[in-house]
Amino acid sequence: MTGSETEKRPAHLNIYDALRNMILCGDLAPGQPVTIQGLAEILGGSTTPVREAIRRLTSQGALHFQGNRRVSVPVLTLPQIDELKFARMALEPELARMASKNVTPSLISELCDIDAALDSAIERGDVKRYLQSNYLFHMTLYRAAQSDILLPAVDSFWLRSSPSLRVICGRYGTQHLPDKHQETIAALRATDDAAVARAIAQDIAQGMDNIRAVLLDTQGKTAPETSKVS
Amino acid sequence: MTGSETEKRPAHLNIYDALRNMILCGDLAPGQPVTIQGLAEILGGSTTPVREAIRRLTSQGALHFQGNRRVSVPVLTLPQIDELKFARMALEPELARMASKNVTPSLISELCDIDAALDSAIERGDVKRYLQSNYLFHMTLYRAAQSDILLPAVDSFWLRSSPSLRVICGRYGTQHLPDKHQETIAALRATDDAAVARAIAQDIAQGMDNIRAVLLDTQGKTAPETSKVS
DNA sequence: ACCTCGCAAATTTGATCATATTATCTGGAA
DNA sequence: TTCCAGATAATATGATCAAATTTGCGAGGT
Numbered sequence: 001m002t003g004s005e006t007e008k009r010p011a012h013l014n015i016y017d018a019l020r021n022m023i024l025c026g027d028l029a030p031g032q033p034v035t036i037q038g039l040a041e042i043l044g045g046s047t048t049p050v051r052e053a054i055r056r057l058t059s060q061g062a063l064h065f066q067g068n069r070r071v072s073v074p075v076l077t078l079p080q081i082d083e084l085k086f087a088r089m090a091l092e093p094e095l096a097r098m099a100s101k102n103v104t105p106s107l108i109s110e111l112c113d114i115d116a117a118l119d120s121a122i123e124r125g126d127v128k129r130y131l132q133s134n135y136l137f138h139m140t141l142y143r144a145a146q147s148d149i150l151l152p153a154v155d156s157f158w159l160r161s162s163p164s165l166r167v168i169c170g171r172y173g174t175q176h177l178p179d180k181h182q183e184t185i186a187a188l189r190a191t192d193d194a195a196v197a198r199a200i201a202q203d204i205a206q207g208m209d210n211i212r213a214v215l216l217d218t219q220g221k222t223a224p225e226t227s228k229v230s
Numbered sequence: 231m232t233g234s235e236t237e238k239r240p241a242h243l244n245i246y247d248a249l250r251n252m253i254l255c256g257d258l259a260p261g262q263p264v265t266i267q268g269l270a271e272i273l274g275g276s277t278t279p280v281r282e283a284i285r286r287l288t289s290q291g292a293l294h295f296q297g298n299r300r301v302s303v304p305v306l307t308l309p310q311i312d313e314l315k316f317a318r319m320a321l322e323p324e325l326a327r328m329a330s331k332n333v334t335p336s337l338i339s340e341l342c343d344i345d346a347a348l349d350s351a352i353e354r355g356d357v358k359r360y361l362q363s364n365y366l367f368h369m370t371l372y373r374a375a376q377s378d379i380l381l382p383a384v385d386s387f388w389l390r391s392s393p394s395l396r397v398i399c400g401r402y403g404t405q406h407l408p409d410k411h412q413e414t415i416a417a418l419r420a421t422d423d424a425a426v427a428r429a430i431a432q433d434i435a436q437g438m439d440n441i442r443a444v445l446l447d448t449q450g451k452t453a454p455e456t457s458k459v460s
Numbered sequence: 461a462c463c464t465c466g467c468a469a470a471t472t473t474g475a476t477c478a479t480a481t482t483a484t485c486t487g488g489a490a
Numbered sequence: 491t492t493c494c495a496g497a498t499a500a501t502a503t504g505a506t507c508a509a510a511t512t513t514g515c516g517a518g519g520t
Binding site for chain 2: 472473474475
Binding site: 010012048051052053055056057058059060061069080083084086087090091094147148149150152153156157160 | 240242278281282283285286287288289290291299310313314316317320321324377378379380382383386387390
């Protein structure tokens with residue numbers, strides 16, 4: 001039931017998912033230009049579906065439409081980081097609280113598995129897998145809230161933060177990446193809504209403060225490498 | 231310089247703006263199907279730019295992609311209204327607070343003009359102009375916050391609420407539509423951040439509670455009329 | 461005799477592609 | 491430095507294919 005029928009869906013959806021994953025995994029560096037024809041070459045297919053995928057991501061803030069007709073991966077500024085922290089702190093704990101109302105044993109065990117994979121990725125220094133697992137942990141929890149409004153908004157915030165997160169992990173390694181996942185799971189087991197929300201809030205604060213500190217540190221250094229996508 | 235050069239921009243941007251305005255003005259009823267070819271006919275041009283505009287709006291929640299490949303204007307449920315209220319209450323007052331830091335006399339006079347137009351629209355029972363002015367009032371204020379993160383998120387919430395708002399105004403008229411715009415302007419004049427945020431919060435609460443009450447009232451009645459777009 | 465249900469043809473609509481057009485960027489020469 | 495030409499990539503269109511809905515017809519039941 002959870003399989004990935006990749007062949008019976010419109011191409012623009014598959015391309016959207018692929019591009020999305022690339023962004024979430026940090027495969028695209030901040031500032032890197034994204035070309036329609038380049039992606040069409042890589043992912044196979046014509047320009048029209050790629051166009052649609054890029055428009056969607058652009059509307060979500062995952063890509064930036066420069067005044068001319070170029071598209072690139074956005075580079076976060078310090079005020080934007082602060083806004084992201086505020087917005088995430090405002091919405092995600094509530095989403096977690098709503099989710100904890102619908103918690104099931106299978107959800108908890110799923111979260112445990114994801115967190116185990118996350119810790120393993122940290123041990124191995126596998127940044128990509130770490131980012132994937134971290135995203136998956138939060139989204140698996142939030143999905144249980146069955147929210148059609150808050151979840152897309154929060155998703156947009158994650159898409160915006162991911163490229164910068166990747167840069168930071170790549171620069172400083174995965175050693176100093178504490179999280180509040182165990183606290184979250186414990187609170188879920190105790191069916192303590194408020195505690196779940198608190199744990200998530202702390203997790204967010206920790207992560208965003210981390211980004212902020214590193215951005216402050218690296219500000220004014222050399223421009224980020226704009227490795228070609230092709 | 232501030233004119234509307236409608237001819238020197240890509241077509242998909244113009245179509246996006248047009249569709250967006252139709253949604254914000256309530257020209258599209260909740261549940262109404264939106265066809266690519268139909269829009270291409272109406273707005274002139276080919277299907278590809280329309281496609282892109284629809285993808286963008288879909289990602290913002292302004293349109294709903296049904297499992298098949300049809301797109302329609304979303305119908306809000308009660309839990310979704312509650313989520314929208316929560317999300318707006320969480321973000322918009324902060325946006326207003328940030329904006330009030332950058333307030334200028336010309337901004338205040340602009341807001342006064344908009345509010346005058348709004349009151350005039352209420353008097354005349356001009357629902358469309360009322361919706362436009364109300365949106366413009368909030369967005370003109372929020373834009374002063376110079377926020378790239380919060381503003382798009384909030385914009386998405388407005389796009390989601392507008393179709394339902396229109397239905398309610400159309401059903402119950404524009405008489406009983408109180409707002410806190412005067413209080414907001416007064417607080418801006420006094421450069422009282424907290425008061426601005428409070429006024430906006432009250433404005434939102436009032437509006438969303440209104441929608442909620444009407445939705446509760448009309449629930450279970452006949453399905454909303456799906457008037458043709460052409 | 462009339463109504464309802466279901467299946468199949470027909471029409472509408474969406475998806476993808478190849479291509480022509482246009483705008484932007486790049487390099488070099490005046 | 492400024493300007494012009496070539497290159498590169500985005501935009502937009504129409505055609506073609508595929509999928510879904512709607513329409514219409516006939517059989518079976520009331």
